[in-house]
Amino acid sequence: MLAIAAHRDDVEQTCGGTLLRMAARGLHTAILDLTKGEAGTRGSAEARAREAAEAAHLLGVGWRQALDLPDGAVENTLENRLKIVRILRLLRPRVVILPYWQARHPDHSATATLGYEACFLSGLTKVEDGLPPHRPFKIVYASLYADVRPSFMWTLRLSCRNALPR
Numbered sequence: 001m002l003a004i005a006a007h008r009d010d011v012e013q014t015c016g017g018t019l020l021r022m023a024a025r026g027l028h029t030a031i032l033d034l035t036k037g038e039a040g041t042r043g044s045a046e047a048r049a050r051e052a053a054e055a056a057h058l059l060g061v062g063w064r065q066a067l068d069l070p071d072g073a074v075e076n077t078l079e080n081r082l083k084i085v086r087i088l089r090l091l092r093p094r095v096v097i098l099p100y101w102q103a104r105h106p107d108h109s110a111t112a113t114l115g116y117e118a119c120f121l122s123g124l125t126k127v128e129d130g131l132p133p134h135r136p137f138k139i140v141y142a143s144l145y146a147d148v149r150p151s152f153m154w155t156l157r158l159s160c161r162n163a164l165p166r
């Protein structure tokens with residue numbers, strides 16, 4: 001299961017519990033942050049890198065990386081789609097979690113479209129980058145940033161206290 005988000009700390013808010021639960025069930029989970037979060041009001045890209053690594057550890061996530069898209073200017077371009085295609089083909093996730101396509105922050109809504117189109121492109125044989133094509137089986141949208149009624153929910157039954165430092 002791969003969660004794709006614009007900024008380091010988005011995934012923790014939108015689907016951290018889901019990733020925690022899936023890891024507890026033995027699934028391989030991963031996070032791809034599209035930017036390094038350098039435009040965040042608080043902190044710096046370096047501080048966010050440390051926090052992202054610590055959060056990944058707490059969530060039981062086996063793989064987390066950030067691409068180099070500019071924070072505050074995430075765009076759905078072919079170049080950016082191909083950057084995500086490469087990660088999709090490396091990790092070969094069955095399920096991808098994206099932010100909902102309606103959001104106040106333009107990076108969040110752009111990530112929804114960019115991620116969706118990258119998932120399609122990744123399955124095309126003639127998009128060649130030396131890796132075998134792969135199309136995720138399912139795309140799930142995390143709706144924290146939008147006022148939508150969820151169509152389903154995963155409930156978190158395990159105790160979060162067990163996963164957090166005391």
Ligand SMILES: [Zn+2]
Pocket residue numbers: 006007010105108
């Ligand atoms: Zn964000």
